[in-house]
Amino acid sequence: xxxxxxxxxxxxxxxxxxxxxxxxxxxxxxxxxxxxxxxxxxxxxxxxxxxxxxxxxxxxxxxxxxxxxxxxxxxxxxxxxxxxxxxxxxxxxxxxxxxxxxxxxxxxxxxxxxxxxxxxxxxxxxxxxxxxxxxxxxxxxxxxxxxxxxxxxxxxxxxxxxxxxxxxxxxxxxxxxxxxxxxxxxxxxxxxxxxxxxxxxxxxxxxxxxxxxxxxxxxxxxxxxxxxxxxxxxxxxxxxxxxxxxxxxxxxxxxxxxxxxxxxxxxxxxxxxxxxxxxxxxxxxxxxxxxxxxxxxxxxxxxxxxxxxxxxxxxxxxxxxxxxxxxxxxxxxxxxxxxxxxxxxxxxxxxxxxxxxxxxxxxxxxxxxxx
Amino acid sequence: xxxxxxxxxxxxxxxxxxxxxxxxxxxxxxxxxxxxxxxxxxxxxxxxxxxxxxxxxxxxxxxxxxxxxxxxxxxxxxxxxxxxxxxxxxxxxxxxxxxxxxxxxxxxxxxxxxxxxxxxxxxxxxxxxxxxxxxxxxxxxxxxxxxxxxxxxxxxxxxxxxxxxxxxxxxxxxxxxxxxxxxxxxxxxxxxxxxxxxxxxxxxxxxxxxxxxxxxxxxxxxxxxxxxxxxxxxxxxxxxxxxxxxxxxxxxxxxxxxxxxxxxxxxxxxxxxxxxxxxxxxxxxxxxxxxxxxxxxxxxxxxxxxxxxxxxxxxxxxxxxxxxxxxxxxxxxxxxxxxxxxxxxxxxxxxxxxxxxxxxxxxxxxxxx
Numbered sequence: 001x002x003x004x005x006x007x008x009x010x011x012x013x014x015x016x017x018x019x020x021x022x023x024x025x026x027x028x029x030x031x032x033x034x035x036x037x038x039x040x041x042x043x044x045x046x047x048x049x050x051x052x053x054x055x056x057x058x059x060x061x062x063x064x065x066x067x068x069x070x071x072x073x074x075x076x077x078x079x080x081x082x083x084x085x086x087x088x089x090x091x092x093x094x095x096x097x098x099x100x101x102x103x104x105x106x107x108x109x110x111x112x113x114x115x116x117x118x119x120x121x122x123x124x125x126x127x128x129x130x131x132x133x134x135x136x137x138x139x140x141x142x143x144x145x146x147x148x149x150x151x152x153x154x155x156x157x158x159x160x161x162x163x164x165x166x167x168x169x170x171x172x173x174x175x176x177x178x179x180x181x182x183x184x185x186x187x188x189x190x191x192x193x194x195x196x197x198x199x200x201x202x203x204x205x206x207x208x209x210x211x212x213x214x215x216x217x218x219x220x221x222x223x224x225x226x227x228x229x230x231x232x233x234x235x236x237x238x239x240x241x242x243x244x245x246x247x248x249x250x251x252x253x254x255x256x257x258x259x260x261x262x263x264x265x266x267x268x269x270x271x272x273x274x275x276x277x278x279x280x281x282x283x284x285x286x287x288x289x290x291x292x293x294x295x296x297x298x299x300x301x302x303x304x305x306x307x308x309x310x311x312x313x314x315x316x317x318x319x320x321x322x323x324x325x326x327x328x329x330x331x332x333x334x335x336x337x338x339x340x341x342x343x344x345x346x347x348x349x350x351x352x353x354x355x356x357x358x359x360x361x362x363x364x365x366x367x368x369x370x371x
Numbered sequence: 372x373x374x375x376x377x378x379x380x381x382x383x384x385x386x387x388x389x390x391x392x393x394x395x396x397x398x399x400x401x402x403x404x405x406x407x408x409x410x411x412x413x414x415x416x417x418x419x420x421x422x423x424x425x426x427x428x429x430x431x432x433x434x435x436x437x438x439x440x441x442x443x444x445x446x447x448x449x450x451x452x453x454x455x456x457x458x459x460x461x462x463x464x465x466x467x468x469x470x471x472x473x474x475x476x477x478x479x480x481x482x483x484x485x486x487x488x489x490x491x492x493x494x495x496x497x498x499x500x501x502x503x504x505x506x507x508x509x510x511x512x513x514x515x516x517x518x519x520x521x522x523x524x525x526x527x528x529x530x531x532x533x534x535x536x537x538x539x540x541x542x543x544x545x546x547x548x549x550x551x552x553x554x555x556x557x558x559x560x561x562x563x564x565x566x567x568x569x570x571x572x573x574x575x576x577x578x579x580x581x582x583x584x585x586x587x588x589x590x591x592x593x594x595x596x597x598x599x600x601x602x603x604x605x606x607x608x609x610x611x612x613x614x615x616x617x618x619x620x621x622x623x624x625x626x627x628x629x630x631x632x633x634x635x636x637x638x639x640x641x642x643x644x645x646x647x648x649x650x651x652x653x654x655x656x657x658x659x660x661x662x663x664x665x666x667x668x669x670x671x672x673x674x675x676x677x678x679x680x681x682x683x684x685x686x687x688x689x690x691x692x693x694x695x696x697x698x699x700x701x702x703x704x705x706x707x708x709x710x711x712x713x714x715x716x717x718x719x720x721x722x723x724x725x726x727x728x729x730x731x732x733x734x735x736x737x738x739x740x
Contacts (some may be wrong), residue, residue, distance in 0.1 A: 034407070034410065034416075034417035035416060035417070036410055036411075036413075036414045036415050036416050036417075037411060037414055038414050039416065075416070075418065138665070138668075139665065139668040139669045139671075139674070139690055140668075140674065140689060140690035140696075140723065144692050145692065148692075151438075169438070173611070173669075173670070173672075174473060174474055174611055174614070174615050174672065175474070175672050175692055176438075176692075177471075177692040177693045178438050178441045178442045178445065179442075179467045179693055180692050180693040181438050182442060183693070214439055217437065217438040217439035217441075217442060218437050218438070219437070220437060220438035220439075221435050221436075221437060222435065222436045222437065222438050222441055223432075223433050223434075223435055223436075224433055224436075224615070225433055226373075226433070226612055226615070227373040227399070228373075228403075229373030229398055229399040229402050229403070230373055230432060230433050232402040232403075232428070233373075233398060233402055233427065233428040233429075233430075233431035233432040234428070234432040234433060236402075236424055236425065236428030236432070237425075237428045237429050237432040240425070240429065241435070255669075257669075258669075258670070259608070261604065261666065262604040262605065262607060262608045263604070263605075263608065269403065269404075272405050272408070273402075273403065273404070273405060276405045276406065297665075297666075297669045298665060298669070299665065299666070300665065303639065308637060308638060308639050309637060309638045310638065310639070326638060326640070328637075328638060328641065329720055329721055330641075331720055331721075332719040332720030332721075333719070333720060337640060339640065346640075353695065354695070355695060
């Protein structure tokens with residue numbers, strides 16, 4: 001008898017442990033809700049530990065039980081429903097999308113050309129909208145050049161295969177040169193005129209180029225950011241700004257790194273603030289179907305017994321961007337390498353920075369060899 | 372903007388009191404935390420936090436300008452669209468008129484190559500009347516290495532602008548506009564530049580020269596490399612914002628040091644450096660790199676490399692947002708630096724950033740009369 005008894009006791013104990021574990025898990029559920037700790041405490045002490053326990057009662061009952069206002073209770077049950085998905089009737093999970101629909105959406109997405117066809121090729125046609133792309137490289141490799149070029153190219157009208165959009169340029173380092181933007185804008189208009197001339201010659205009906213270089217400059221919204229606080233504030237404010245100024249199709253941050261590298265003391269805090277910022281960029285990219293291009297600096301990192309170059313801001317930051325492109329010197333030529341992308345193969349291509357802007361390295365204008 | 376007070380924004384009184392109670396006073400305090408952390412700290416719902424952050428962000432974010440209005444302002448307000456002429460024709464052309472206002476310009480090169488000569492010439496041309504291509508203002512010359520020579524400045528002035536300098540009292544007036552500071556420690560330097568911040572606009576200061584940045588740092592006894600790096604970080608931000616807000620050019624010199632063996636300029640994905648590439652670099656007589664590291668290099672907008680190659684002095688535009696990497700041969704005469712040719716030759720690849728010193732010592736002896 002004795003052995004059976006102990007066995008039963010054992011299984012009872014085990015059961016108890018199990019239910020405790022489940023209960024603990026449910027406590028975790030309520031704490032997942034974005035609520036202040038007082039309210040969360042109230043909910044838990046009133047016995048509302050799981051999401052289903054909240055969504056099963058009406059908000060009036062909840063308000064009475066937990067001792068809060070009706071309005072607060074409504075918000076909480078709404079939140080609980082959203083997270084548990086219990087009232088999601090339209091699709092399997094609220095906000096879900098099937099892969100087939102996503103494919104169609106992706107294919108119809110426009111891309112912004114870099115003016116360098118080799119680079120466009122490895123990028124799958126250009127910088128993709130709805131994504132966050134990080135571009136990094138050593139000083140003087142051409143990060144700012146790519147930034148300025150994209151803010152010009154995004155404005156190429158639809159008739160010429162462009163997006164006809166506007167650009168936001170967030171300058172944290174003071175390296176945006178308006179003279180350089182003018183040069184690239186002039187070259188861009190010239191190229192469009194040349195293209196029109198070619199089409200006319202072939203007896204096609206082509207639209208005249210209506211754009212002037214000054215118009216291109218007019219549509220670059222320039223923000224000079226002087227501290228990391230301003231940078232965070234601006235990113236938070238962008239949602240409103242873009243809603244007011246339609247047609248913004250690219251946001252360029254030159255560079256994401258600068259202020260965070262100089263002024264932040266607590267590195268853990270820096271990582272948390274940065275990843276929140278990255279999430280906001282991603283949200284913007286999806287909400288307004290625009291491309292976010294973050295330029296990053298380079299640092300040296302000790303791996304495998306030697307120092308190597310790596311993009312700045314650390315390892316957890318490198319998870320934040322969807323695409324990552326590294327610019328580097330390969331012998332005499334500038335190269336871009338796709339370091340990370342969910343849809344593109346790793347590849348590298350050469351590019352050249354000319355007086356007219358970014359171009360293919362083979363088609364460089366004049367090249368006097370000296371050294 | 373970052374020190375704006377939350378109490379003065381259009382926040383709901385109740386919420387703004389909660390912020391104040393937790394000692395979150397400025398926009399910087401609030402935005403240095405994630406929204407979730409704020410919610411925990413203030414014990415308020417996510418919705419309230421979000422709307423408060425929206426208001427704070429709107430108040431603290433910088434104003435927007437179109438690039439076109441930026442260009443128009445520049446053309447309208449600034450002499451030569453915001454450039455200080457170097458009086459080296461080829462170099463001025465490639466830099467769209469000279470050393471630009473509002474950014475840091477760096478000169479790197481081995482000792483004796485002519486960095487200080489270049490700086491003195493710049494100081495002179497900034498003090499010149501506008502009619503002669505100058506900025507008609509004062510110059511602050513921070514001379515860390517005690518290389519500034521008034522005699523040399525007057526000599527350069529007499530040789531290169533005789534028509535101005537032979538006017539009576541002109542030499543005195545021009546030289547009187549150059550104020551030389553000789554800080555002996557980094558902290559003294561820090562104090563001076565903080566003081567400068569307020570007086571630049573009132574005193575018509577049109578150029579700030581720091582010769583050299585490296586000497587300031589190496590002169591300091593350093594308990595750890597980390598600290599040195601951190602201090603530099605503060606100076607970088609400060610100098611950049613100083614240039615930006617007072618709209619003056621800041622010219623800084625940087626020394627060179629020899630490259631450590633274990634330093635690479637490769638990413639991990641590039642694999643081991645190719646043998647050929649390695650041999651190529653080892654044929655150079657010396658491996659010189661700029662003394663201040665990559666963080667500093669990212670911060671300067673324009674980098675001019677002064678180097679010596681086969682007994683020839685060369686000035687290279689190694690980093691510039693508006694110019695391709697061009698190289699110009701130059702010589703130093705009694706009138707200062709002058710270019711041997713105004714047509715720059717384009718440089719490619721690693722040559723842009725390497726600093727040569729071949730045949731340099733011969734040259735110094737030759738000119739060291």
